[in-house]
Amino acid sequence: MTSSEMKAVNIMKTSLYQEFYKFSHKKITWVAPMLLLGYMALWIAYPMTRLMTMMTYDSSDAINLIVIIVGSTMFSMEFQNNTILTLIYKSSSKPTVYFNKFITIFVYDVLLHALSLAFTIVIALTIRPVAWMKVYRYNQPLIINMLSTTGIDVLTSVLIISLVFVISTMINSNAVVITASMAVVFFGEAISTDFMNLDSSLAYLFKWNPFNMTLLTLQYSNYPLYHETTLLTNLQISLGALAYMLTFLGVGYLIFRKKRF
Amino acid sequence: MLKIDHMNTFIGRKRIIKDVSFQVLPGSIVGLIGPNGAGKTTIMKTILGLTKFTGNISVENQAVTENNHAALTRVGALIEHPAIYPFLSGLENLKLYSLDEDDMNHVVSLLRMNEYINRKSKGYSLGMKQKLGIAIALLNKPQLVILDEPMNGLDIEVTILVRKIIKQYAAQGTAFLISSHVLGELQKVMTNVLLITEGQIIVDKPIDEFNQVNHKHYKLLTDDMPATEQLLSDNRISIEKEDHYLVISRNDSYKIQDFLYKNHIRLVELTPKGMSFEQAIVSLVDQQRRQSHAE
Numbered sequence A: 001m002t003s004s005e006m007k008a009v010n011i012m013k014t015s016l017y018q019e020f021y022k023f024s025h026k027k028i029t030w031v032a033p034m035l036l037l038g039y040m041a042l043w044i045a046y047p048m049t050r051l052m053t054m055m056t057y058d059s060s061d062a063i064n065l066i067v068i069i070v071g072s073t074m075f076s077m078e079f080q081n082n083t084i085l086t087l088i089y090k091s092s093s094k095p096t097v098y099f100n101k102f103i104t105i106f107v108y109d110v111l112l113h114a115l116s117l118a119f120t121i122v123i124a125l126t127i128r129p130v131a132w133m134k135v136y137r138y139n140q141p142l143i144i145n146m147l148s149t150t151g152i153d154v155l156t157s158v159l160i161i162s163l164v165f166v167i168s169t170m171i172n173s174n175a176v177v178i179t180a181s182m183a184v185v186f187f188g189e190a191i192s193t194d195f196m197n198l199d200s201s202l203a204y205l206f207k208w209n210p211f212n213m214t215l216l217t218l219q220y221s222n223y224p225l226y227h228e229t230t231l232l233t234n235l236q237i238s239l240g241a242l243a244y245m246l247t248f249l250g251v252g253y254l255i256f257r258k259k260r261f
Numbered sequence B: 001m002l003k004i005d006h007m008n009t010f011i012g013r014k015r016i017i018k019d020v021s022f023q024v025l026p027g028s029i030v031g032l033i034g035p036n037g038a039g040k041t042t043i044m045k046t047i048l049g050l051t052k053f054t055g056n057i058s059v060e061n062q063a064v065t066e067n068n069h070a071a072l073t074r075v076g077a078l079i080e081h082p083a084i085y086p087f088l089s090g091l092e093n094l095k096l097y098s099l100d101e102d103d104m105n106h107v108v109s110l111l112r113m114n115e116y117i118n119r120k121s122k123g124y125s126l127g128m129k130q131k132l133g134i135a136i137a138l139l140n141k142p143q144l145v146i147l148d149e150p151m152n153g154l155d156i157e158v159t160i161l162v163r164k165i166i167k168q169y170a171a172q173g174t175a176f177l178i179s180s181h182v183l184g185e186l187q188k189v190m191t192n193v194l195l196i197t198e199g200q201i202i203v204d205k206p207i208d209e210f211n212q213v214n215h216k217h218y219k220l221l222t223d224d225m226p227a228t229e230q231l232l233s234d235n236r237i238s239i240e241k242e243d244h245y246l247v248i249s250r251n252d253s254y255k256i257q258d259f260l261y262k263n264h265i266r267l268v269e270l271t272p273k274g275m276s277f278e279q280a281i282v283s284l285v286d287q288q289r290r291q292s293h294a295e
């Protein structure tokens, strides 16, 4: 191998390959999907089959929990194992490290959603048959409802991932960062929801807070109920979620870049 | 190979490394030596593009910056603690970086890690982890290897083995920059000494220049040491005891020989006293401290 070929291979290897390699060798990566399926199975007996199919057996909450747990250790494991220096000097630059981690968890997130789709389809084909083509919500057939919900939930979970990234670039310890991320996401959601339900005069402003955006999947599957809380349309929430996601990713990156090791 | 020109490293607003310049040539083993907090680790981190700095750093004429590490593709490093993922086996940790399986297996057997290399590294002892860290630094036939306190946690046998491996790699042209505060460890392998205190280089010399004897003092051995000691102190000649010898000043040596002769004490040995490497370093650091306090 010539030295320039070797360089190219090296950079390729150090980038995404390494991140995937580490990720796929962690136990939690494989345990979490099992737990996801277990959780979804609990909902099979639930009477509203069409709603459950559309919501892929309530996979959204479980997937969010998984990406919080798995995502928050992506940075802290590097600090705890003293691998951060090696990781950075061997990569072409700091942004590469940051965005490779994001791509890795994003791919994982998409795979989890694919898994929950597959599970839902298998259930529909076996024990809980549904009429796929019959119109259900938004004047669209159930199958489109299901696919849209999944697509929308990918956006919601990526918003949560970006929030977790901001938190985990600030905190070095595994345990603390998981706890902090869960607290921020779940309390944030709860506080936002409580506040929005107060009918406050500030709601017209407050409805744009990021936690209100995390209700996107729920609102999509049950518009009348959740719109009362969020006061935003599906499109508004989607755009808001996208904007916050980019903002959080950017802020996380700036913190990571400034960080001294 | 590695060339550093007027390098200053900043942590926050504070300048930790002050106008440092040096080179590491292919095949040389440069010992970066200095007291705790002198800045050894910081210099190494800066070379790896991990800190904010001014000045120039280049590896094989290619510049290293904080945002471009392309020049570092053939640089191996172990900084402070071995970089090991506990959920991977030793071999998997190596595979993360290895570009050549034969070379990887070669490094594993060189460091004699075959027995446990497939076990999860979570269960490794301190020394096993340290060896794995050294192995990672030696992967892919590096041009430059940077080792920060590499002998930490290694027993005597492994320390000797690692020294041997370092010499082998250097013989094939790999350049080494190795830090240590335990001088004896490096004395046996270094080709050059880089002495640093308070972020500044105070000595940059080939090791040979340290091994020269110091002719100001002589070691004295006679056939009756207690009597000699008595005699010299009666005559107010300053002496120091070292092992079986008395250490005397060169200026007193003729006078002393006279006394011995007159008192029928026979001279067994009178030789120039060499200053050990360690003493030389300590005295240099001391000198530097006194100077900087005087300023």
Ligand SMILES: Nc1ncnc2c1ncn2[C@@H]1O[C@H](COP(=O)(O)OP(=O)(O)OP(=O)(O)O)[C@@H](O)[C@H]1O
Pocket (backbone or CB within 6 Å): A260, A261, B011, B016, B034, B035, B036, B037, B038, B039, B040, B041, B042, B043, B181
């Ligand atoms: N993150 C940091 N923040 C502030 N000061 C730092 C930081 N890292 C190092 N320093 C300071 O920089 C100086 C050099 O530290 P460095 O770790 O390079 O020393 P060293 O020579 O490697 O010491 P040792 O032999 O103890 O490993 C010290 O005075 C230390 O206090």
Ligand SMILES: [Mg+2]
Pocket (backbone or CB within 6 Å): B040, B041, B042, B148
């Ligand atoms: Mg150090």
